[in-house]
Amino acid sequence: MLVYVAIGGKVSAFARNKEVVHMYTGHGADVHLLLPFGDHIISVDRDNAVIVWDVESEEEYLQITFDKVSFEVSAVMHPSTYLNKILFGSSQGGLQLWNVKSNKLLYTFTGWPSGVTVLQQTPAVDVVGVGLSSGQIIIHNIKFDESLMKFQQDWGPVTSLSFRTDGHPVMAVGSPIGHIGLWDLEEKKLVCQMRDAHNTAIAGLTFLHGEPLLITNGADNGIRVWIFDTAGGGGRLLRSRLGHSAPPTKVRHHGLNGHHILSAGQDGTLQSFSTVHERFNRSLGHGSINKKKSKKKGLRYDKLKLPAITTFASESARQSDWDSIVACHRGYLMTTTWNYQKGSMGAHKLEPKRFNKNRALSVHATAVDITSCGNFVVIGLSSGHIDVYNMQSGMHRGQYGEDKAHSGAVRGVSVDGLNQLTVSAGADKLVNIWKFKSRKLVLSIDLGTSPATTHLHRDSGMFAIALDDFTLNVLDMETKRIVRKFSGHRGQVNDMAFSPDGRWLITAAMDCTIRTWDLPSGCLVDCFLVDFAAVSLTMSPTGDFLASSHVDNLGIYLWSNNTLCSMVSLRPLPADYEPTGIMLPGTCSSQDEEGEGDADLNTEMIEYESPEQLDEQLVTLSLLADSRWKNLLHLDIIKKRNKPKEPPKVPKAAPFFMPTIPGLIPQFAPSEGSNQGEQSKIVNFGVLAQKSHFYQQLESAMLSNKYNDPVGLLKEMGPSGIDAELRGLAPDMGGDVSVLQGFLKMVASMLDSKRDFDLAQAYLALFLKLHLRLISQEPGLMEEASKVSEKLEETWTSMQTLFNQSLCLLSYTKSALL
Numbered sequence: 041m042l043v044y045v046a047i048g049g050k051v052s053a054f055a056r057n058k059e060v061v062h063m064y065t066g067h068g069a070d071v072h073l074l075l076p077f078g079d080h081i082i083s084v085d086r087d088n089a090v091i092v093w094d095v096e097s098e099e100e101y102l103q104i105t106f107d108k109v110s111f112e113v114s115a116v117m118h119p120s121t122y123l124n125k126i127l128f129g130s131s132q133g134g135l136q137l138w139n140v141k142s143n144k145l146l147y148t149f150t151g152w153p154s155g156v157t158v159l160q161q162t163p164a165v166d167v168v169g170v171g172l173s174s175g176q177i178i179i180h181n182i183k184f185d186e187s188l189m190k191f192q193q194d195w196g197p198v199t200s201l202s203f204r205t206d207g208h209p210v211m212a213v214g215s216p217i218g219h220i221g222l223w224d225l226e227e228k229k230l231v232c233q234m235r236d237a238h239n240t241a242i243a244g245l246t247f248l249h250g251e252p253l254l255i256t257n258g259a260d261n262g263i264r265v266w267i268f269d270t271a272g273g274g275g276r277l278l279r280s281r282l283g284h285s286a287p288p289t290k291v292r293h294h295g296l297n298g299h300h301i302l303s304a305g306q307d308g309t310l311q312s313f314s315t316v317h318e319r320f321n322r323s324l325g326h327g328s329i330n331k332k333k334s335k336k337k338g339l340r341y342d343k344l345k346l347p348a349i350t351t352f353a354s355e356s357a358r359q360s361d362w363d364s365i366v367a368c369h370r371g372y373l374m375t376t377t378w379n380y381q382k383g384s385m386g387a388h389k390l391e392p393k394r395f396n397k398n399r400a401l402s403v404h405a406t407a408v409d410i411t412s413c414g415n416f417v418v419i420g421l422s423s424g425h426i427d428v429y430n431m432q433s434g435m436h437r438g439q440y441g442e443d444k445a446h447s448g449a450v451r452g453v454s455v456d457g458l459n460q461l462t463v464s465a466g467a468d469k470l471v472n473i474w475k476f477k478s479r480k481l482v483l484s485i486d487l488g489t490s491p492a493t494t495h496l497h498r499d500s501g502m503f504a505i506a507l508d509d510f511t512l513n514v515l516d517m518e519t520k521r522i523v524r525k526f527s528g529h530r531g532q533v534n535d536m537a538f539s540p541d542g543r544w545l546i547t548a549a550m551d552c553t554i555r556t557w558d559l560p561s562g563c564l565v566d567c568f569l570v571d572f573a574a575v576s577l578t579m580s581p582t583g584d585f586l587a588s589s590h591v592d593n594l595g596i597y598l599w600s601n602n603t604l605c606s607m608v609s610l611r612p613l614p615a616d617y618e619p620t621g622i623m624l625p626g627t628c629s630s631q632d633e634e635g636e637g638d639a640d641l642n643t644e645m646i647e648y649e650s651p652e653q654l655d656e657q658l659v660t661l662s663l664l665a666d667s668r669w670k671n672l673l674h675l676d677i678i679k680k681r682n683k684p685k686e687p688p689k690v691p692k693a694a695p696f697f698m699p700t701i702p703g704l705i706p707q708f709a710p711s712e713g714s715n716q717g718e719q720s721k722i723v724n725f726g727v728l729a730q731k732s733h734f735y736q737q738l739e740s741a742m743l744s745n746k747y748n749d750p751v752g753l754l755k756e757m758g759p760s761g762i763d764a765e766l767r768g769l770a771p772d773m774g775g776d777v778s779v780l781q782g783f784l785k786m787v788a789s790m791l792d793s794k795r796d797f798d799l800a801q802a803y804l805a806l807f808l809k810l811h812l813r814l815i816s817q818e819p820g821l822m823e824e825a826s827k828v829s830e831k832l833e834e835t836w837t838s839m840q841t842l843f844n845q846s847l848c849l850l851s852y853t854k855s856a857l858l
Contacts, residue, residue, distance in 0.1 A: 042095070044081055046071035051083050053095070064093045066100055075116045075126070082126065082140070084113050090128075092140050102143055111136065117159040119168060119182060127168065127182065129156030135170075137182065149185055152178065160201040169211065171198025177213055179225070189228055195219050202247045202254070210273070212254055214242030220256065222273055231273040238262060239285060253278070260285035260307075261594050282323055284311065288589040289348065291576045291596055294380065295356045298580035301587050302365065302380075303596055304349035310367065310378060313596055315585060322383050327369060327376055329389075347371060351408060354380070358414035362432045363387060366417045368405035375405045375419055377434070388434030390419060392427050407453045407464075411476075412498060418462060420450025426464055428479070440464070440479050445472060452494025456501060456517055463503050463517065465491040471505065473520060483520050487513065492533055500542030502559065506533035512547060514559065526557050528564060537579040537586070546586060548574035553619055554588070563612035569621040590624065597625045653795055659839060662796040664755060669802040673809060675763050704758050734765045735779065742782040747789045751796065754803065762803070766810055777818055783807060784824040791831045804828070 042061070043054040048070055053062035064081070073084035080101060081093045090113060092102040106113055106128075115129030124141040134151035138144065158171030166183040177198055179189040195215035204210040209225040220234040220242060238258030245256040252268040254275055261283040266275030284305035294300045294312065299320075301313045308327060314320035327346030352367035363377035363386030373395065377386030395401055407420035416437065420426045424444035428437045439445070446466025453464040455476060462474040471485045489507040496503045501517035510533060514524035531550030538545055544565075545557045552573045556566035572590040579586050586599040602608050653660045662669075671678060699709040731739075734757075737750040754762055769775040769783060787807070790800040808815070815821040 042076075044074050044076060046074055046083065049085065051081065051093070053081075062095065062098050064091075064098055066091060073113065073116050075118065077118055077126070077140075080140075082116060084116060088112055090116075102140055104138065104140075104143070106130075115156050115159040117161060117168065119166070120161050121165055127159060129159045129170065131155035131173075133172070135159075135182075147185075149180075149182070152176070157198050158201045160203065162203050163205050169201045169203065171201050171213070173197040177201065177211070177223070189225065191223055191228075191230075193221050195221070199242050200245045202245050204247050204252070204268075206247075206250050206252050208252075208268075210268075212245050212247065214245050214256070216241040218242060218258065218260075220245065220254075222275075224273075232275075234266070234275055237264065237266070281318055282311070282321070284309065284594050286348075287575070287592055287594055288596060289575055290351055291587050291589050292352070292354060292578050293580055293587070294354045296581050298582040298584065301578065301596060302352070302354055303589065304352055304367065306348045308346065308348045310349060310352070310365070312380070312383075315580075315587075315598065324365075324378055324380070324383050325385060327367070327385060329374075346376065351406075352378075353408045353410045353417070355410040355412065355414045356380075357412065358431070361414075364410075364414060364431075366390070366408050366410060366419070366431075368408055368419075371402075371404050373403050373405060373421070375408060375417075377431070388429075388431075390417070390427075390429045390434060390436075392421075392425065392436065392439075394425070407450050407494075409454045409496075411455045411459050412457050413459065416455075416459075418453050418455055420445070420453040420464060422449040424448055424450060424466060424468075426450060426453055426462075438479055440472075440474050441481070445474075446470060448490070451491045452505070454494065454496035454503065456496070457498035461517060463494075463496065463515070465494045465505055467491075471503075471515060473517070485515070485520075485522070493535065495536040495538065497538035497542045499540075500538075502538065502542055502545075504536050504538070504545055506536060506547070508532075510549065512536075512545070512557070514545065524557075524559060524562055526562075526564070528555065528567075529553065531573070534574060535576045537577040539579055540581055540583045546577055546579060548577050548588065558610060558612075561612065564617070565610040565612060567613060567617060567619040569619045570624060571621070572624070593624070599625060653793075656794065658794065659797050659835070660795045661798045662755070664799065668755075668759065669799055671759050672762060672802050672806040675759055703761060704756055731774070732765060732768060735768065735775070738769075738779055738782050738786065741786065742778070745785075747786040750786055751790065751799075755796075755799070763806065766803075766807055770811060770814065777814075777821065780811060780814070780818075781820055781824050784821070784828050788824075788828050788831055791828070791835055794835070797835075804832075 041055065043057060045052050045054065049067040051064040051071055051074065052060050055061045067083065067085040067089065069085040069087040071083045071085045075082040079095050081095055082090065083093065084090050088106045088108045090104040091100055094101045110132065111134060112131045113128050114131040117127050119125055119127055124139050126138050126140050128136045128138065133154055133156060135149035135156065136145060137147045139146055152172055154172040154174035154176065156170055157173050160169040162169055162179065167179060167181050167188065170178045170180050175193045175196055175198060177191040178187050180187050193213055193215060195217050197216060198213055199216055200214035202212045210231065211223045211225055213221045213223065218236050218238040218240055220237045221230055222232040222234065224231045237256055238260050240259040242256055243258050245254060247254050254266040255263065256266065257263045262280060264280040265278045267278040268275045270276060284303065284307055286306035288303045288305040290304045292302050294302045299314055299316050301315065303311050303313060310324040312322045312324065329344040329346060347370040349367045350370050352365055354365040356364060358364065359380050363379045365378035365380055367376050367378060369376065374389050374391040377388045379386045395403060403421055403423045405419055406422050409418050415431055417429050417431055418426060419429065424446040426440040426445040429435065430437055440462065445464055446468050448467030451465045451467060453462065455462050459476050462476045463471065465471045467490050469487050469490050471487060472481060473483045474481055487505065487507060489509045492506045492508050494503065494505050503515040503517055505513045505515065507513065510529040510531060512526040512533065513522050516523045529547065529549040529551055533547055533549045536545060536547045543559055545559060546554065548554050550573045552569050553567055554570065554574055555564060558565045570590065572593055574588045574590050576589045577586065584601050584604055588597050588599065701707045701709050734750060734753045737753055741747045741750050767773055769779050771777060787800050787804050790796055815825055
């Protein structure tokens, strides 16, 4: 149910291998031994303190302290069928049997001259296997305190012991040099040796109960399962899970689906890790100068094995036809090809002939790139040369520059997506752009500082250059100019990665920060601290994960892209922003809480209410539908077209719905039945000449000089209502000239505020259409109309200038980039 892990002085209990359910704290030193014991867990630390914990309550049940001089606990086990008994082994060679329930020492075994390293229960009751630091293995009966058998291995101290329980009397013994010895307990002899089961010491080995399967793990970061189904007693490898045995130095996504990450480590191996499931992981092996000879001799003792890979490039376009990976090795001029499909080293070793294999020149390959078609590879050297090779044949196809491409070491080389241009950066502080086919120099740009590393995003043509002064430059391959400069890192930039759309540049430096720069805005939008500086970065082609490798860490860490899961506000960070530390991805209780806090922060950022007018200088349009104001001038045509062909018929029965007054805001019509008896047939002209609500609002607005209320009323009306209101302003319809003048002032105030610009135009156009003759006859109206005309002309002139500038820029952009 639970997996127990000791981390320093703490012991954690995991459920379902991912959730910490219990934490036991109380040790004053690092815990080095653990033993699950029913409802209890027993832990031993380096200070020789033994604590028995209650699993559920996390409380200390018992503590036993030994004298470190006379009995230093080095092994612990529970003998089968011995109720509440625990057997302790010491580095002095003695054993002690304790009852942990009554806290009593039951028996002390004299032991052996060498320290006990392992205690293991055998399939027989009362009999235990004891491994000593001298390499001796003793099968001891603890009931009678007598040794039954003794074996001796020549590979150093015994690191682990296990016994087969499927009917074969076989004991497996681990050693510090990676070998496993298999001993027959009936014939008392060595049956088989499993040499180099691991590259380092065997940390643990266990036979599965009742099955011919042996699980081993070692310090080489590997778990292997061996099956014993062949003659001779030896085991063959059934399956394994492997990582790098030394920290990875370079990681890159391979393929377009983002499921595979290629990783080169300091252990000299090239491995492929799957982001989907670990069963798809594969190791491409260790580089060798001569693969056939290495197979015969064994690569571990081979002088022909290559050093660690410093940088590599991969391309999946033609990987089914020939090699798809090219790698540079530390201190080597020769570059190697690798075949991803076969999972091994490739057919070619690329080396220029100009040096005549003179190793004394200490020239080595520093940069490499494969074209997007997968046919050519471009390799930069520390001498300043850049060579081109064919991937299929491995033949040399030319070099850039008459003698050298750069006067200093090449720090980066890349080919664009269409094989038109090659861009290279050198220690001579120059970035050179070459024609790919003719290999002629097109342009040379002086950076002023030596570049440290480079990275090209082929789809957008953005070439990122990290300089030795910790700043970043971005070169646009289309315009061949530096378009962005970023500063902020306080240490050497180790690696860079672009997002798939080319909008973000993600950088990692020795100041332990990972920063995200937004290229369109030229701002820093994300920055966080990690405990160990990131050595390499790679962004998934689908944009969902960022993978990173770190100093002194064997793993590759995946970071999810929050913008794909939720709305994230990418606000520019201030110049004095202090990044917060984030734990590397893994199982930790605080991560969920941090995530919740970020989510709350994001939701707060999303709730942004836009003001009605962003700025007083900006012309703002109304948010009304076009049908509310566009057809005001053509209302008579629309009415004529929509005129009914026959009069409406009176419904026979009462209506199902309550009658309402026509308009945008629904209002119920007053019932006619109640006033039917009192209704007079004499027409009351006072009722006909009654002022409308809009008319009254306009009159009051003329006194206060605030026209927001009448404008708001017009916004709520439909085209027919607006038309009727404007007609009702005329003197012959019960209106007045002063109210007409007030309407013009209202339009002028709308133009002054630059709000509802489209409505002001529409209302003014309809007003002029209805009352143009009257305006020409009244001097007061003419004066007000001329003021409105001046304001309108002034606003339109500035608008027209902006439109012309935008159209000019668009037409230039279209023609210039063709």
